[in-house]
Amino acid sequence: MIMTDNLFLIYAMFFGMWVYSALSLALFITYLILNRNNNFGDFAPIIDEYSAGGIRYLREVDNVSSIEKNFLFSEFGENPYEGKEHRYPEHLLKNSKKEHLDQ
């Protein structure tokens, strides 16, 4: 009886394994086939393409404690550009006015 139970368990295990293997391979091959229909991800611009010199680090600390988050955000939480005056392009202002009128 014990032998029969073991045998059943082994068969069930193998059956499950083969189903899982077949399903995985079928899923992977379907992905490979459909991926030929997809063209979205072959260019990921990096920061150097749009900046002179990349990031200038102001803080770079590893293995910090949980309190660090509070320090970090209290130090950098304030907007350093607050209050700067700007000349907005006419077109952008016109769109703002248009939206305001639409509302």
Added chain:
Amino acid sequence: MAVVCSNCAGKLIFNPATQRLECATCGSSFRPEDVEDKNADLHSKYYDTRVYVCSHCGAEVITSDTESSTFCVYCGNPAIVFNRVSQEYRPDGLVPFQITKEEAVKYIKLRFLKNPIIPKEIKSKCVPENLRGIYIPYWIVNADYTEADYIKGEVKRGKSTETRYYSRAGEVQFKNIPIDGSNILNDDISRKLEPFYLEEAKDFDEDYLNGFYSNTSDLNYFDLRASTAYRCHKLFEDEVVKTIKAKNIKIMDSIYHVDIHDDPIYMMMPVWFFTFKYDNKPYTILVNGQTGKVVGTMPWQKKKVYSITISVFILTFALCVFLSWASINKLLGMTSFYTQGFAVLFTMSSIFFAKGFTGLRRILNNLKLTQSEAMFKFVRKRQG
């Protein structure tokens, strides 16, 4: 309005192959900068356009007077009607089309149409007559940017894994970031169209628009600021994780500030649109009009794909059953060799499963982007 041929008064069309304005009637050709625009002095900040509106999706398409619109280039619906003559804000510059309509078709065919699972009716629709060239508005922005990130990562220590936290903060001076100026075009799609090479940009001259459509920017200053901040954040985030030597890195919290410099440059970028309907759903495949880069996900014949998937499943399953049946007596012994083999098979299957599952999810997400529903999310909202 658009200029006419000085020899025969025929309509002039810009030819990307020669980079000249060509008269279809007498064959004369001119450099755009040599053609005099009599209206330029009257309204230098604006230029005249014809506005067509799609009654199906609400998109506005702008043409010069050499081109009339017969169907919506965004959703493919023929219910497009002439709405008004409008004076639009003159862009600072533009990158002229360098890829011809025929070349754009060739690139789409090379990229997608050799695949046997593509429906035949799409292959037959991919002809130059069904492509439309549109100048998409972009803002080229310079900005100062500051960001602070609190990051989590996992480090191996002996046999155990330890979770560590990292803090990073920094500032960047961004230069010439292209920000899609149209709310109609999904930002994820427009980002994939990049790069556009600004070295080849020209001062704006409406003669370059002859034979093409264009769209004007409908962003306000706050939209532009939000799009720029998001774009800078993504670039900063991608860079900052490279400085952390850990696995499973996750940015737990970020705070960022952006300051756009005065006078961002308003530009027009060339894009070919191939719009079609399949299974009652609209699709749009885009081709960068400067580089020829094709962006989009083509629909597939579901029956063919399902039959391939099921065949692979049955074949793999049958092979596994046969192999295990052939060596069942040895397997029943469960020697360590077979136990290890079992573990290897399980690991490999798990890798295939994970790769296949995440890959298929990505493809389906991209397919949604290609379908106009996603592209015209904003328009539908506006339509209520």
